[in-house]
Amino acid sequence: MRFISETSSDGVHEQLFVLGEVPGVLWTPEGAVGTRPLVLMGHGGGQHKKAPGIVARARRFAAECGYAVVAVDVPAHGDRPKVEEYDRILTENRARMEAGEALAPLIAEFQALVARRTVPEWRAVLDAVQQLGRVGSGPVGYWGVSLGCGLGVPFVAAEPRVRAAVLGLGGASPSASASPSPSAEAAARITVPVQFLVQWDDERVPRAQGLALFDALASVEKTLHANPGKHGEIPAFELDSALSFFARHLG
Amino acid sequence: MRFISETSSDGVHEQLFVLGEVPGVLWTPEGAVGTRPLVLMGHGGGQHKKAPGIVARARRFAAECGYAVVAVDVPAHGDRPKVEEYDRILTENRARMEAGEALAPLIAEFQALVARRTVPEWRAVLDAVQQLGRVGSGPVGYWGVSLGCGLGVPFVAAEPRVRAAVLGLGGASPSASASPSPSAEAAARITVPVQFLVQWDDERVPRAQGLALFDALASVEKTLHANPGKHGEIPAFELDSALSFFARHLG
Numbered sequence: 001m002r003f004i005s006e007t008s009s010d011g012v013h014e015q016l017f018v019l020g021e022v023p024g025v026l027w028t029p030e031g032a033v034g035t036r037p038l039v040l041m042g043h044g045g046g047q048h049k050k051a052p053g054i055v056a057r058a059r060r061f062a063a064e065c066g067y068a069v070v071a072v073d074v075p076a077h078g079d080r081p082k083v084e085e086y087d088r089i090l091t092e093n094r095a096r097m098e099a100g101e102a103l104a105p106l107i108a109e110f111q112a113l114v115a116r117r118t119v120p121e122w123r124a125v126l127d128a129v130q131q132l133g134r135v136g137s138g139p140v141g142y143w144g145v146s147l148g149c150g151l152g153v154p155f156v157a158a159e160p161r162v163r164a165a166v167l168g169l170g171g172a173s174p175s176a177s178a179s180p181s182p183s184a185e186a187a188a189r190i191t192v193p194v195q196f197l198v199q200w201d202d203e204r205v206p207r208a209q210g211l212a213l214f215d216a217l218a219s220v221e222k223t224l225h226a227n228p229g230k231h232g233e234i235p236a237f238e239l240d241s242a243l244s245f246f247a248r249h250l251g
Numbered sequence: 252m253r254f255i256s257e258t259s260s261d262g263v264h265e266q267l268f269v270l271g272e273v274p275g276v277l278w279t280p281e282g283a284v285g286t287r288p289l290v291l292m293g294h295g296g297g298q299h300k301k302a303p304g305i306v307a308r309a310r311r312f313a314a315e316c317g318y319a320v321v322a323v324d325v326p327a328h329g330d331r332p333k334v335e336e337y338d339r340i341l342t343e344n345r346a347r348m349e350a351g352e353a354l355a356p357l358i359a360e361f362q363a364l365v366a367r368r369t370v371p372e373w374r375a376v377l378d379a380v381q382q383l384g385r386v387g388s389g390p391v392g393y394w395g396v397s398l399g400c401g402l403g404v405p406f407v408a409a410e411p412r413v414r415a416a417v418l419g420l421g422g423a424s425p426s427a428s429a430s431p432s433p434s435a436e437a438a439a440r441i442t443v444p445v446q447f448l449v450q451w452d453d454e455r456v457p458r459a460q461g462l463a464l465f466d467a468l469a470s471v472e473k474t475l476h477a478n479p480g481k482h483g484e485i486p487a488f489e490l491d492s493a494l495s496f497f498a499r500h501l502g
Binding site: 121146198200211214215220221223224226227230235237241244247248 | 309474476477486488
């Protein structure tokens with residue numbers, strides 16, 4: 001883990017780093033000493049580790065809860081090179097969509113492919129960040145919606161250090177369908193508390209598929225928050241709600 | 252409005268009163284002076300104005316937010332006499348259910364009938380309570396689930412003083428059905444912010460009907476909170492969430 005730059009403002013210390021080929025950013029409360037909860041945030045499709053929504057959430061988690069927060073670029077996003085295989089699939093998917101195939105299963109299939117790289121990358125990021133004295137091996141949370149949910153579901157399912165997750169804007173085939181989607185299969189392995197966000201008028205994830213992914217989670221405590229509006233229009237008060245949720249589960 | 256008794260404990264003042272034939276209870280912060288937000292709470296079926304859940308919520312709204320809170324007995328509940336017409340209908344409904352009719356529309360029909368009495372009663376309660384110097388004409392909130400939702404939806408639709416409502420455990424016919432239920436018609440006249448609670452495994456309100464009632468609300472800001480469990484198993488953290496919701500909208 002190699003630190004590249006650091007800045008501080010409004011009580012939050014921000015450091016850019018590279019771990020292997022993965023560029024990331026770590027936020028900690030200024031002057032932090034000792035073990036604390038750590039939240040890993042997964043960004044949305046086309047976004048990156050320092051997208052405005054990620055930064056705004058991370059700074060509040062650090063400043064108000066005293067957490068460490070880490071975000072990294074997904075392959076083919078932010079400071080990472082294009083991936084030829086992904087470009088090829090995305091081109092194929094556009095053609096399949098134009099030929100009448102439904103968007104949602106194509107997205108789910110693609111996200112499952114990307115997750116094969118991001119799950120081990122994110123686990124390595126946890127390993128490295130938790131070695132730092134000002135982070136340590138405290139409880140871990142995950143926050144990610146849209147692509148951050150598609151990649152987050154298999155990550156949370158695979159990583160026992162994660163104790164609570166905010167997920168959403170993702171879907172699964174309703175359970176009546178013949179073949180369960182990979183997201184539903186992974187969701188059925190998640191048992192930690194989940195706060196799950198659905199946009200009621202989501203133009204990308206059909207409502208029934210969002211509800212089906214919530215339904216598929218095996219967590220005893222899971223809470224669905226649905227709000228009117230399109231895919232990108234999560235209301236601001238859901239950030240307060242995420243803070244309360246993590247405070248309840250990570251301390 | 253005639254006050255019958257009063258007690259104080261843990262910073263909350265509780266007064267029993269009668270307004271006409273309606274017995275009620277008013278909670279205010281001890282030593283309260285001047286105008287403050289007022290929350291009217293509607294109890295569930297078979298419950299009453301001092302059911303444990305009502306009292307627990309009311310005391311937290313008063314102690315933590317400084318609100319006034321009022322609850323009254325619904326006709327044929329608590330200290331109020333039986334209503335022969337209701338008994339007759341409930342007996343008929345049991346027979347109709349045994350003959351194979353669905354429970355939910357019968358409940359909705361009955362609640363619409365009771366609401367014809369409770370809507371004017373509750374409006375009169377607001378009038379009387381807001382005359383008190385320690386309550387005044389501040390913003391009004393409504394909290395009610397199950398029967399408290401069935402009666403709350405037409406109340407919130409009719410009463411412009413209500414600025415925000417927590418509702419839930421109620422349903423409406425999904426919009427595809429031929430005749431819209433009375434609850435959906437009233438919900439379509441509600442435009443204030445609503446936090447709406449659904450129990451994911453509700454044995455009394457089919458999931459699709461709960462979602463349909465949320466869908467029918469005309470509010471620009473409405474937020475659905477769905478949690479696993481049966482009708483009576485709303486998780487404790489939803490009370491914290493209601494406090495945040497009212498704090499956001501009533502101040």
